[in-house]
Amino acid sequence: MTAWLLTCNPDVFDLDSFRRDGGQLDNWSVARYRSELAEGDGFVLWLTGPRGGLIARGRITGVPFLSDDAHNADYWQQDPGRRWYVPLTVNDWLDVPVPRGQFIADQRFTDTTTLRTLFAGNPHRLTEGQWDAFDEAFTKVSAAPDERTTWHLEPGHTIRRVELHDRYGGSRQGGICKSARTDNVLVFTDPKTGHQHGYFDEWAEDGSFHYTGDGQEGPQTFETLGNRSIRDHVQLGLRLRLFEGSRGVVRYVGEFAVDPALPYSYAQAPETGGGPLRRVIRFHLVPVGSTEQPSTVPVGCGYRPADETVQPAPAQLGTPDAGLTERNLQTHRRLQNDLATAAAARGLDVLSPRATDPDFDLAWRSSGHRLTVCEVKSLREANETRQLRTGVGQLLDYHDRLRERAAEVRAVLWVEYEPSEARWIELCQRVGITLAWPGKEDDALT
Template sequence: MQDWKIDIGRQLKRVEVHETYGGRRQGGIGPSRVTDNVLLFTDPSKGHKHGYFDGWGNDGCYHYAGEGQLGDQKMTQGNLAIRNHEVDGRALRLFRGVASGICEYMGEFVLDADRPWYLTDAPETGDGPIRSVIMFRLRPVHAAPTVGVQLPNTPPVALAVDEVDVEQHHTERALVDPSREPYEAERREAVLVRDYAEYLRLQGHDVVRHRITPPGELKPLYTDIFDRTAGLLIEAKGSITREAIRMALGQLLDYRRHLEPRPALAVLVPSRPRQDLIDLCVDAGIAVIWLDGDTYQSTAPWSE
């Protein structure tokens, strides 16, 4: 088998790497048939456009997205070669920057022993539907310089919950798919949140929102409004369709399980939904709040 002779930091043409060490000449993951290596290539500038990207985390690992551009990624082919690299006796060799054909060797890596990989959400290539993506934690064998892209978030081991201003316009959709323009319903939702938060403040209420990062999750969850005065968690939707109401109910249940003490729940919408959807919310123990002229109506007992 071929000995490894590329020093960390060396820049060379990708084709030269393959001529010497084998591996697929296209794509990000190239298991070699002629040497004991799995060649990995990363180009974060491309990944950013699709809602996920490779980069250094604050855990000292390089977080590397698996292969598979359509549908949920599966632990097959190149992804399986990474997961099984130690069992197969293969070294993981990481290179950065392949768009121009020139790449830089970042060193040899191994999968992190404690948490080798995790799942996150990202759009398909070409701004397709959201799907599940495998993210590998690659730990450098040698003290490789952690230059290049730094991840803004690294999945925590424990639940992290903090409060942020309602005016911070972070959204879960933007984190998952930052290249997509907001839908009109989302723009209406942002206005609805702003106006209702101001309405509550004028009533003397203390209003914030939560940033929730569950254990092992890369991207935090953001609630819309938390009325601390009333102990009420509110999810806004810019539409009164069944799909929008169902989504709001699911989001509220997802958020509440991470919050202590458990808050009451409400859906905020721009107008009165049809009765069957109000009944759906009431049956789930969730209030509905809607704009009615210059004031707000609600199904909650405290609104009477």
């Protein structure tokens, strides 16, 4: 088999940034042996410089072609001008280059100038033995797990964002960062910076975290790498890692996955800087395993009023109970906002859940540092019992998950009207939950 070595000078082509940004290498500049390069030839890619070495391997997929346009132009340090390129495909990338020192003592390289003339133009011809040596290096690296890229963060851990990308790859900017070096998609949620771009991430009534897709202007589409990476992460074998914050120190929330039943929906949100409304993608993310946070992680952030014009999800439209679903959602959010207004009027610090919190509807803190967590339920005669059961169960879960993160936790179930069965009031009292409804604000907000 004919095999070649291609070199990359990082002072000429920024390969590291190209990979961090999720670039797919499909050609490379060549200056000689053009008549000998052929489809099916093997190649290895060598990164030059003091921190360089063997970095990738693959196959050539066609004959060289001449082009006046720079391929992957954003990553050339200067315009390369008219060049010959050979089409190729990369089969394997290494997270860290295998250095030159590992090969120069190998007998298969001592009788040639291959590793001593890397400054010469591409490509460099390889002997069969040298190809085998590079193949052995790939086998050795793949057989030994690299501790530097093994996931080491637990929910609640903090890390400087620059250190996170140094270890796991991915772009250092933006909210959705697919790594070219590891099987991770790093996803960042931050209301402090996101709201100005129309990114309103939040927990939804069904327990999924609704995360706004990539794209600050115009309708969002799946043409962007970030949006495709989230939508297709299961098929691509990628893990979604959600972080709270976008700059400086960020906090790991946990691993998430798109909801297989309803992976995303569409909504309206303003463009960057309060521009016109446009269509945005809302990914429905569900936790994978535990996202429990340590006791040092604060609970809640400033209250975000719920949108009372909410519409049923696309999967629910056209169903016989679509109107009832819309009514329940709107009633739920009106009840929630009204209670938040009443709590704020009493001087309470009203909160919405962070991504690091369980998905309660709202909460508030009193002057004594007591945290009250509240679940809101709309009621109809046909669903009253089911709604009350669900609310009690949710509050018991929230209380258990938050009791290590607050000095005192109180639970309130706020419902649309007084339940038809008085036993629910006594039942809630027995398990430590205050059951209240409009007109009983004193009971809920004491």
